[in-house]
Amino acid sequence: MDINLHNVYKIHLVSLNMFTEKYRPKEFADVKGQEKIIPRLKSFVEHKNMPHLLLTGPAGIGKTTLALIIAKKTFGDDWNHNFLELNASDERGIDVVRVKVKDFARTKSIKNVPFKIIYLDECDSLTKDAQQALRRTMETYSNSCRFILSCNYSSKIIDPIQSRCSVFRFRPLSEENVSEMIDKIIASEGLECNAAAKKAIYEVSEGDARRVANILQSCASVSKDITEDSVYEIVSAAKPKEIAEVLAFSVAGDFVKARDLLLNTMLKHGLSGIDVIKQIQKEVVDFEIDNKQKLDMIARCGDIEFRLVEGSDEFIQLEALLASFAK
Ligand SMILES: Nc1ncnc2c1ncn2[C@@H]1O[C@H](COP(=O)(O)OP(=O)(O)O)[C@@H](O)[C@H]1O
Ligand SMILES: [Mg+2]
Known part of the structure; x- marks a missing residue:
């Protein structure tokens, strides 16, 4: 088989050059937003003392980035030996996590810091039983390790873990x-x-x-x-303007024009029904129309989104939505 080494090399270079890694903030000051969180994390680092942390919020807003900054600032050049990053969803169960934590906790941290840090990503993918096991692990090693847990939804984390952690709620960037x-x-x-x-x-x-x-x-x-x-x-999304036009036609009662434009927009951008319904919902909020009608439209969007998620035919559902707006 002919393996093209040139391509292999290129792929490697591309992954090194990912903007996400290249521009991952290295200092607290480079992290955008999260203004309420950063001063508190900084003070943990300054005092070389911290509780277990639970970082919660949607993807891509700095949870892992800040955990890495904490580790690098706390341990300096030695950070790699004192920081363990695990992912709860791909470590195939809490048992693997437990073994890795045990191994990691066996050796001592550097002299001037009394703990090592374990970062456990996607904790909300753990079952309740697995979370109970995690809680026991946290207790067993709490003398020598601090846990930084991260999740999208704190409501999925059991109370006994939440109460052992300082909880930090991250916000999407403005x-x-x-x-x-x-x-x-x-x-x-x-x-x-x-x-x-x-x-x-x-x-x-x-x-x-x-x-x-x-x-x-x-x-x-x-x-x-x-x-x-x-x-x-x-991103193959429709421009807000295109969706706003679809809305304008349908509210004006021109169902056929609205439907044709929507169909065109979906085909042009390769959009799914769910993509479209999210954008329609957004546009309705900004649409100039009386409040009661707006509320009705928003409620209709919710119904249709539910049906699409359940697997209904997307064109029929979207047509029904436009028809209801046209009425
Ligand atoms: N608050 C932020 N300020 C600047 N860049 C950020 C911020 N949050 C995330 N990023 C960028 O997004 C990438 C992923 O962020 P990450 O911290 O891994 O997200 P998550 O919250 O999902 O853990 C980073 O490498 C960085 O490029
Ligand atoms: Mg992350």
Whole structure:
């Protein structure tokens, strides 16, 4: 078989050059948003003393990044030997986690810090029983280890774990945060990105910084000049304007035009029914229409989204939605 070493090498280079890693903040000051959280984490590092932590919030907003910064600042050059990163969902069960923690906790931490740090990502994927086992593990090693747990939903974490941790709720980045992030990356990469394109990136990223970095990198691979169109092209989302037009037609009672435009938009961008319903929902909120009608429309979106998730035919459901708006 002909293995193309050149390609293997290229893939390796690409992964090294991922914007997400290249622009992962290395200092507290580089982390965007999370203003309420950072001063407290900083003070843990300054005092070389911290409780167990539970970092909670959606993906791509700095949970892993801040855990790494804490480790690097606490342990300095030795951080690698004093920090263990595990993922609860791919370590195939809590037993593997337990063995790894046991091994890791056996050796002492560096002299001036009385603990090592274990970062356990995606804790909300653990069953309740597995979480009970994790709680016991945390207790067994609490003299020598601090746990930083991370999850998307703190409600999925059992109370006995929550009560043993300081809980930090991370927020999606604001439009200003995203804009600053974009400015930094485009300056360093020699890219152009106008205000409309920035707004588009913010809209489609929903404040997820990992997505921001990935969208920028995808756009940059096509052209150094990033535009609103190239952003929507890359994420294959309909432009808000297109969806707003669909809404305008349907509310004006022109069901046929609304349906045709929606169909066109979906085909052009390769959108699924769920993608579309989310965007319609967003546009309805901003739509100029009386409040009662708006509330009805939002409720209808919720119904249709539920049916789509349950597997109903997406065109029939979306048509029904537009028809109900047209009435
Ligand atoms: N608050 C932030 N400020 C700047 N960049 C961020 C921030 N959060 C995430 N990023 C970017 O997104 C990437 C993924 O972030 P990460 O901390 O791993 O997310 P998660 O919250 O899912 O653990 C980082 O490598 C970095 O490029
Ligand atoms: Mg993470």
